[in-house]
Amino acid sequence: MSTQPTAVITGASSGIGEATARRLAAAGYRVVLVARRLDRIEALAEELGGAGHEGVEAHRVDVTDRAAVDAFAARLDRCDVLVNNAGGALGMDRVAEGDPAEWRAMYEVNVLGVLHMTQALLPALTASGAGTVLVVSSTAGLGTYEGGAGYVAAKHGAHVLAETLRLEIVGTPVRVIEIAPGMVRTDEFSLTRFRGDAAAADRVYAGVAEPLTAADVADSITWAVTRPPHVNVDLLVLRPRAQASHTKVHREL
Ligand code: NDP
Secondary structure: OOOOOEEEEEOOOOHHHHHHHHHHHHOOOEEEEEEOOHHHHHHHHHHHHHOOOOOOEEEEOOOOOHHHHHHHHHHOOOOOEEEEOOOOOOOOOOOOOOOHHHHHHHHHHHHHHHHHHHHHHHHHHHHOOOEEEEEEOOHHHOOOOOOOHHHHHHHHHHHHHHHHHHHHOEOEOEEEEEEEEOOEOOOOHHHHHOOOOHHHHHHHOOOOOOOEOHHHHHHHHHHHHOOOOOOOOOEEEEOOOOEOOOOOEOOOO
């Protein structure tokens, strides 16, 4: 068994997950990278290994595929931290026009993906004696906005999962942390949401002086994870200064 505390990060192939992997490795964790694009996480594993971080692993796992998640968990010798970060949004359609297939896909990754990974790794997290389940939800898990209902409903699901799990496992050596970011400018999140339309993706951030970066969120995740085990950061809401709410954003246009 590895002597180093081990952190599993889902969605480590880009954005917040990739930045979190870098930060947690720098904080002394052996990081285990999970995503569907194996080439990207293998390259990151190689880079982190080259920088002196030992034992970094990359695993191609689709978190919506329960059999794949279980097979991954069976191969893991230790898990101290699980960062459930894989997720995202599809579309900005109003309820009247929303595509049920996109709603289903968002529920699959943002809610069932978290459920699969958490169920599969909870025994190892408990056995660690001081485990952490962290869920990257969103401010979309706490409030709604027009055109957001499919994503908002899914992130509310992730929020409820975290809150309920915390109630259910109190008294065990596992804590549940939820990090809820507002507007974060990552390379792929909005591009995926707008089905590859770069101009539409750019408009999300138009005139916003400083949206959060992946590194900002990774920094908060790492801070929460590295508190002493008896300290539980239940819920941390993080927004750029220019964003007071989903619908109240200061834009310098
Ligand atoms: P990205 O699109 O850059 O990252 C999403 C990650 O999830 C990718 O690494 C992707 O990897 C992975 N992923 C998607 N589907 C699956 C799957 N089925 N199985 C395994 N991995 C999967 O977005 P961000 O970094 O911006 O977002 C990360 C998280 O933060 C998401 O949960 C998002 O909802 C949340 N968030 C983002 C905000 C933002 O404004 N950017 C704001 C608030 C929350 P791959 O394709 O290789 O599988």
